Amino acid sequence: MGIRKFFAAGCCVLISLTSCGKTVERVPRKPVSVITTSTTTLSATTSAVSTQTTATAYIASDTVVQSTAAVTAAPVQTAAIAAAATSAAVQTTSAPPRTTASTAATTTQTTTTEIAASLTKEKLPQCKSAAFYCRNDDSYLYSDSINMCIAPAGLVKLATAATALKYTELSDSFTVGSEMKFVDSDAIRADLAQGNILTMNDLIAGMLIASGNDAAYTIAVSTARAYEPDADLSDSEAVDCFVDLMNKFAYNIGMYNTNFTNPDGWDDANQYTTVSDLMRLADYVLNDPQLSDIVSTHYKYVTFQTGQYTDWINTNQLLNAQSARYIPECIGIKTGTTDDGGSCLLSAFSKNGKTYISAVTGCLSDDDCYDITLKMFNSLT
8 A cells, every 4th residue: 555645734645555556545544633721602402602721622524623732633543542432532523424424524512411410420331431312403413522432343343244244245245365364363254264155144143143253254355356356456455445444434434533454353553433424333333224224133043155054153242132231222232451541331222213323442341331321221211
């Protein structure tokens, strides 16, 4: 992958993918900055926003909020990301998930809504960030550090699936190949082996239900080669090409503080997101009937086109009727666990005619992750 030319800051960067043979236009992301002290009021029903702040914050859109103290905008570096991820001072919150790329970024008051009154940090296990959002009302009921940079872990696979369906059909068949060499020996697998032939539907199911990293890599290389069939891409070139498509997809749906470097969510210093961006991703998945059906499936038995068979049980215990954590109103979405990301859970619920999205990241254990999720859900009246 090589950068052929670039323009001044604030303009689009044209990146020529030597692995893909196509030029993809990407708009550079603004750095994640810390607002040291700020008070922002946002009406849920109007666009009226009043803001008092003592620092400059470069936010996701081209808007810059300025006041008495200047903060220099610098490229996002690994050290800056790490500092942001560990700093409790990050209080910027983004607009509700369904805002468009053209909408100026606004902010939502943190931890001052109806659920927040009964969910203080003292009552919740430790996590890096969490939120509970009502899609129907387009409002956060609870939010904590939702613009803190975090490792996305297996939640990346939602973007992998969404990106793949931009360029392939669920009925398309693909062969598992030598890309299996990219799957870490400790990774969760969907029992795929080189030579297996599966539909894209089954590959996505193996990735989202069983959380198979092997399926993620087959999806990545297969989609890239379908996108550029005449390029004769190597495995690594195909993965690079697909990751670029993932980042293009992320930007297009408003995930401005996200960067992907692989299709399975394995820890990488340059792979990061925020809970605010994950809410946008979850909203997209729920709006896609194909994806929403897969992420709500607890169990799937599948026969490969080459005759092999296996079954997958969803890693999300909220969908398991035999689990003590089962919630009948749960309609998905995805778990994720890595060393850097901790235990993460992105969930959705349908209750009393409304749909809610829950996100919990950076927990010390799966138990803590489910505990926070259940407390947020059970706070609904």
